[in-house]
Amino acid sequence: MKVIAVGGSVTGLAAAAALADAGHEVLVLEREAAAPPSTLDEAADGWARPTVPQAAHSHAFGSRGTNLLRDRLPDVYEDLLGAGTGRVNLADSPPPMLGDFAREPADDDLNMLTVRRSVFEWVLRARALSRPGVSVRTGATVRGLVTGEGRVTGVRLADGTELSADLVLDTSGRKTDAPKWLATAGLPVPEQTSESCRITYYTRYYRRLTPAPPGPLNRGFGAGGLWDSYTAVLFLGDGDTFSISLGVLPDDKEMKSLREEEAFTAAIRATPLLAGWVAPGNSEPISPVYAMGGLDNSSRLADPAGDLPVGFYGLGDAVCTTNPAYGRGVSLALAHVFELVDLLAAHPTVDRAQAARFAGASKGLLAPWLGESIANDRGRAGLWAATVAGERPQMPPPGIVTFGTAVAASTKDAQVWRRVAQVMMSLVSPAELYANDEITERVGRALAGGPPPQLPGASRADLVAAVRGATAGQQAA
Missing domain, CATH: 3.50.50.60 (FAD/NAD(P)-binding domain)
Structure with a gap:
């Protein structure tokens, strides 16, 4: 044909x-x-x-695509590895709070490429x-x-x-x-x-200068988290490269200056989980800051x-x-x-x-x-909008599994972690996470004593202060 x-x-x-x-x-x-x-x-x-x-x-080159390349376009897969692409299996880096994590056969599919x-x-x-x-x-x-x-x-x-x-x-x-x-x-x-996804992204690329990662890797393929008014995620690349992407509401006026290198760096340094990666001597930037909005x-x-x-x-x-x-x-x-x-x-x-x-x-x-994606974006954007406005975010109804509650529970229950990973990697249908009776019960049980400690990020006040300080310093110069 x-x-x-x-x-x-x-x-x-x-x-x-x-x-x-x-x-x-x-x-x-x-x-x-x-x-x-x-x-x-x-x-x-x-x-x-x-x-x-x-x-x-x-x-992110997730498991479904990685496994398809390996199995059906093996020459592409092998050439990517030859070009310095890294291989990651997410089950090799489960949340440390899970304690004695026992692998299951299905975990062998949780593969990713870092490139x-x-x-x-x-x-x-x-x-x-x-x-x-x-x-x-x-x-x-x-x-x-x-x-x-x-x-x-x-x-x-x-x-x-x-x-x-x-x-x-x-x-x-x-x-x-x-x-x-x-x-x-x-x-x-x-x-x-x-x-609308109601998010604007800012991204910059770096080359690591240290022999070992200068910060934690809580996501296997990188590190990051989602906080009350922004998200920041580091993605490992080929060789010693990595990128960091910050996401904020498109109408968050305080964050418009993230397209400027000083403000972008200040926001990362205000995020304890990622600050070590951009500390002097640990890495060097190899690109400007790129911005992308208008996403639907x-x-x-x-x-x-x-x-x-x-x-x-x-x-x-x-x-x-x-x-x-x-x-x-x-x-x-x-x-x-x-x-x-x-x-x-x-x-x-x-x-x-x-x-x-x-x-x-x-x-x-x-x-x-x-x-x-629509459901998760509505929930995340609602949280961010409430925080920016100084209001209390609306909580999901009891007994309803959301992406946020599932991720929180995944640090306490290995089966919830596994299902979150499988859905994030497009290996099983979203219904297997959000409309599964066993998972709903496990999430409720895991969070019955309250949510786990949050990843070290920046509060809204600290983030705004860091970005304003960098912008003011640039204007003074």
Whole structure:
């Protein structure tokens, strides 16, 4: 089958590699005209991706995606390890409060890779384009779809060129123009829903200068926590690199200066859990501070029983986006890619039945994570908004498991910790955490004596004071 993938970032490259391995021919259309770095070192030092706004920020490569790479794209997995990517199993670093932690067979799946996004994408691109069935065309902007006999048969580029294919994939990410393409072609457009994540991120990259980690690693792949008005998470990268991302409410005026290096550093130093990592002599910054806002939990998932375009499928962020704080983007994109690969093997005819099957598989895969992200973001944003306003946060009803209560209980109950980890790593459905009678009982029992001690973060007053002090010092200078 001849396939066109519109978008040459992680989802498009992974789709190209996986489909080529299944015997298909794939042309990747990349809007960006600039040539990618020619070496891994150049990519690692900062690969500018203006068409991929999230590329400059921290990434978690969770268990579902890591295991798929290992099992179904093993050459990519091995090359990532050769590029300095670290391997982590979360069960090797359970909360110390759990005491004698006994591993279970399911823990073997709690794998993660620690690597910068730029290194990950460069390795994936090199391996994808090494396949005989994959080619790429850069500087190619799609302006519309070509149709015939009631189905999509190709794409139309900005210069008027028409390219034909048996199947067109939208791998262009959260900024996709697919609704416009479909509407112009007279094809059904899936209903779009969107709700703000109510968070803005600030990220900076560092190189560790010490032989051992200069601070605790309470998350296996890094360190961090969520406090009453912000979140701060450190992500280990390839080699001796790491990144730190701070998240705050978009309308938190006191935190607007986090885009300035002095204020960003001050906020980290005010967070005891992470302060040691940026102490003089322990690390050096290797990037500016990057900011990213305007994030939504959104869906363009089609109704399997409704009217569907034939020969055109969206993958990953092009059809569903969730708050990147949960680190599921790459894992879910890879899972979505292999849903398509397996569907094409079982149902190779491009027709209405195939479209319905893929729409059903897409909804089954992605909708639960969208719902969880929306619920968690509402709770977290409500907590932060109340704190910023000097009000008392509203507590969840008794007997209801939320992400916050589950995480708190996970420091006292190994089975709750395991289930939280499995859900965070996209290995089991969110319902297995939030709507499971045994887990609900365990959470209630673990928290009956009160919540556990909170991770060492900054109070709202301390955080504001630190950021104001850094800003004032900069203005004085």
